[in-house]
Amino acid sequence: MAPHGKSFTSLSSRKSSIFFNQQPPLPDVYYVGVDVGTGSARACLIDTNGIILGLSERPIxxxxLKPNYITQSSTEIWNAIGFCVRNCIKESGVDPSEVFGIGFDATCSLVVMRESTDEPVGVGPDFSDNKENIILWMDHRAPEETDIINATNDKCLKYVGGQMSIEMELPKMKWLKHNLPGGIRDCKFYDLADFLTHKATRSEARSYCSTVCKQGFVPFGVDGSTTGWSDEFLKKVDLEELVEDNFRRLGGIPNKNGKYLSAGDVVGKLSEKAAEDLGLTTECLVGSGVIDAYAGWIGTAAAKCDSPLFEAGNDTGISSACGRLAAVAGTSTCHIAMTKEPCFVQGVWGPYKDVLAPGYWLAEGGQSCTGALLAHVLAIHPAYSRLVHEAEASNISKFDYLNSLLENMVIDTKSRSVVSLAKHIFFYGDFHGNRSPIADPSMRASIIGQSMDSSLNDLVIQYFGACEFIAQQTRQIVEEMIKGGHDLKYIYMSGGQCRNGLLMRLLADCTGLPVIIPRYIDAAVVFGSAILGAVASEDVVQDHIANRGRSRRSSNLTSHKSSVNVGGGDGSHSPYTAPSATISSTNMNALAYAANNAGSHSDFGQVDYFNQPVAEHPHEEKSDNEESEEEETLSFGSKHKVQQGLSQSLNKMGIKPLSTLDSKKKSNEPVDHGDKLWRLMERMTGPGKIIVPSSKDHPDRKLLDAKYKVFLDQCHKQQEYRKAVDQVEAQNLKNVKAH
Structure with a gap:
């Protein structure tokens, strides 16, 4: 095995590989992905092997202005996207004419545009500000509207987990009808991802992902649906304006006056204006977008691992994805799984049909706060300032420092293990309500076992309790999904939490499922969006490859030349708006193919709750003077150095990666859209690192099983206690009124 931190493939061996000596060389082909999160826009550039060559981010x-009224600007978001796309292309050195496809994902926020002019409409509370035309997903201005919609018990609610969430878009449209000056007669509505594809192409196409998951659209054939939208339901909730002209404000009826697409279906080519804004060409194809968490599924669920516990199964095509749970973690965590047949699970959104692939169903569970929970637990403890000081003095992250303290405490207290160290802390952490599987926003935290200790050691135990809670609640969600018909075999993680070895080990041991960490930790979502661009342009790319790049591709080069300047008018950055000041940008040419062919498997021996086994790779002979640099799971962001020596070496050598598409396989490949999506996911995703759960009879597994029973009791008892108290108080109020 190569030394820790070194690559399995040396520069000299890479130079002599087929990658650098293809005869004749294949033309270069690239794709762009765009991700719009709650706080920033990101763009990445990948090649046909899924290697990220450029990454850029800008805050939004x-x-x-008023509690629970949270808005954004689609104009600002589009400008930020343009900045990021132009910047990552510039940093990577790729010719814009070689970018064949682009994909978008975004938060499930509501964008409101004026139908007559296609200009933004202010959504309040300051209705005079038309720039603020997005009601953010976390906006909670419409509780009464949500209750009215859910009181209908319409059949469409059956397919959004039994009831619409206040975070979904129909309640917000209803609120706007009664509060927007002039009403919604001149309004049209988009989910943010659909707005971005509209902005890119001028198409009014909608995605199944957005409309089915967040707006109450029921695909044809589901429960007798023939139009997708229900006029009876919309009229019942006083939204008859949305019914007019075959639901045109929502996107229309499929195949009549509307176009609805699954993930990566072709929306169209970039318009001239969009090509100019993005620094691309008008030949670049746009793939149908998805909600951000679903892009995380696309960016992770096809990873393979070299482990006896990893089985590809007998299924082919996208059916192979069934049984793989993608956990897309950030401030909160979304749990997404695919099935061939609809599975109804209490407290889990869905099942959603056609949102990623025609004929397949998706379910979406979630934890309302995970990353936010860990941050909260640390921030409120009296020893937090000491933690920050000591972690900074040690030059490591707070979580790495906490994990090392736990390890030392095991030795100091002569405890059996880390899990045993915290055996009497029973931490139930629903500080912000429960999304799944209880679906009760009134749930709150309860912690048994606290003392008056305010030391750093106590903070460490509270931190462990929060990690254990996240893992135990994931087990609860997994068990409910399995009861509902899901056959879950693996958990595919993404997000910064993947770096926390303690948390990943707890997830594996609590759920009993292998946890797979992707090659790109922080960039999994934007990487998934780039795959959408690859899906949309696959047929054009195959023709281009078959002709060895001789196919004619007209390009809007004038637009590109006028738009590459991402700073001042002369192309230079202001020192206050340069990439290092306002965004993170990374030239990933340095990492090209460093880990593309790496497999991974896990050690079945000692359980390490802090440093999970590094992926091992086949032994490779090398000379004494040949350096070997191991590229493990890659992560991106302004705080992570990802170029280092390899970047400088490759740049000095003038090495530029070539694509490895094989057009000869084209005739044998399936043409089904879902299988096309899966084929590209498998080719591009790369290997994952697997964390294998310890055996069922391991002492820690037994202890976690015992504590899981306490966890469930804390969960259900809280509801019982609340109900009992509410009944008494209701009677008290009744008695007061009677007197």
């Missing part, structure tokens, strides 16, 4: 603002 949100406004809360």
């Amino acid at each position: 603002t949100r406004h809360e």
